[in-house]
Amino acid sequence: MFRSKKLVTIALAAMMTVGLAACGEKTDTPAGDQTFNLKLGHNLAEDHAVHLELSDFAEKVKEKTDGTVTVQIFPNGTLGSETDMISQIQNDALDMAKVSASTLGNFSAQYNAYSVPYVFDDQDHYYSVMDGEITQDIFSSTSGDGFIGLTWLDSGSRSFYTKDRAIRTPEDLKGLKIRTMDSQIAIDMMDALGGSATVMGYSDIYTGLQQGVIDGAENNVTALRDHGEVAKFYSFDEHSRIPDIVVLSAKVWDAMTEEQKSAIKEAAMEASDSYKTRWKNFEDEVLEKATNEFGVELVRDVDIKAFQDAVQPIYENLETESPEVFEVVQKIRDAVK
Template sequence: MSYLKSFAAALLASAAIATSAAACEVTLKSSDTHPDGYPTVEAVKQMGKLLEERTGGRLCVEVFHSAQLGQEKDTIEQTKFGVIDLNRVSMGPFNNLVEETKVVSLPYIFKNTEHMHHVMDGPIGEDMLKAFEPHGYVGLAFYDGGSRSFYNKVKPIKSIDDLKGMKVRVMQSDIFVDMMTALGANATPMPYGEVYSAIQTGVIDGAENNWPSFESSGHYEVAGYYTLDEHLIVPEVLVMSKVSWDKLSAEDQAAVRQAAKDSVPVMRDLWQAREKASEEKVRAAGVEVITDIDKAPFMAAMDSVYEKHVTSENLKDLVKRIRATD
């Protein structure tokens, strides 16, 4: 979708909610590419409820899910100019804009989900949220994006040797491509919508993603092996347009920031339930889940990826601080 088309879609959507939002002094338009009912969508809805309650109905949030306002690349630009007020976005699209987001996109930077929560809920996370502001965004909160692991149709992956020569789909990201190269596999960048048929027909051997995506995409139907190596645990971010933010009073800004923070536990509870349900469905379908895996060799193989992508002193310091966090 082009920027102009996305801009037009946002204006039409604004007109559509004008009547329902009449009772509110300010209605913040929020974008999400995920479908209605998805944990991030429901979390922002909860944020809106809290805002409405705490401001006596002066501030409201209208969530446009399912990429109604455009794909993430388009909505990020619209958010910068204040056409969209709030935006739940993956970290990847911000990598070339906000340098700090590269660090949380690195393989094995987090030990596990609990470690990621400790990092993002603490001083490091606060510093990272502040890093968005010079670029026209106000970072409000971090949501979960799950743990990404490998799946394929050929054989169980229990070691790096099992990955050698395997054709694995990755997102169109230099970090992802370099990760697969370091593991001896053949990285195959490909749109997400093409993965099912590509595995089915043998164009690729497999891919990598979290439990909910592996299940909801139907990839488990064509890839019978899922290895819980959890090479990536990438949080997602909720940002607000600096243009929209500056229109609010200091009191309302504080209310927005607090409501966003208070939506995080809601999102995490929903995410955990979603992960559990997806895992149960995948296991019931007969997929072989490999949990007995030594992650140490996988992590050691990432040295070249870090050397290539962690180049500035700022990024090196962030990596050091994350690794030092319990």
């Protein structure tokens, strides 16, 4: 049964990819302006804040370009994983995608700087860097790979949530199996904090917690929508803030007029800004349900300094093993001063 479902999913994605073969094609209007019909993919549901913001972005793009650029959105992972969508952009089968900065680290090491624990002191520091020149430089670092970063969307801070134990200090993680992303930095972080990293897919976390395969996981608070029934403690250690990035085909971007580029950039910046409030409202809704319906305890008296001190070996290793990432980390750290 599982194999047949998987084949159906692959076949559907393949059909969609074929259907998108003409993505980014430009046509001429009677007035002589070039028109672009762009396709944008993401892997979240249509009621998610990301989809709602991207829908508003599409409307703004159409308005600001006088209809010469339109954006059609494909949600729910219809076009495959984030890596699949980037591959489609590189092969001219897709124009745009919303992906995590952690995924982009596979294409430009500079993106890995966002995943380093406590590289951001707080939300203000995070916003300042994401809206500034450091991030714009990172956005352009993948132009040789066939795509560029257009803008970013907040995805909150990542913290630990557990089944049976509140996490207030690194010592509380000792002996616990914690689900992490398939990221070396995430695994190194768990080693530094004394926990045991367990890499598994997001869809497996619920049963993993339920059956005791893992003791907890780490993610932003919206994960409690899916896991609040089985994870009873959410501890705000806020060890990382990994943004979502909207990427765009470099080929398509280069084919646009300066007026179209300016209009799209303006719409993208407005989306980043308005999404900060939309994301905060989304988080608040999830936390209200998690506490009132699921009985999740929100643990805020966390010793942040102890966590920051414990992950310092990661910075030392980066300096010798990943100098490109360390250089960006230094710029981010200097931006707080």
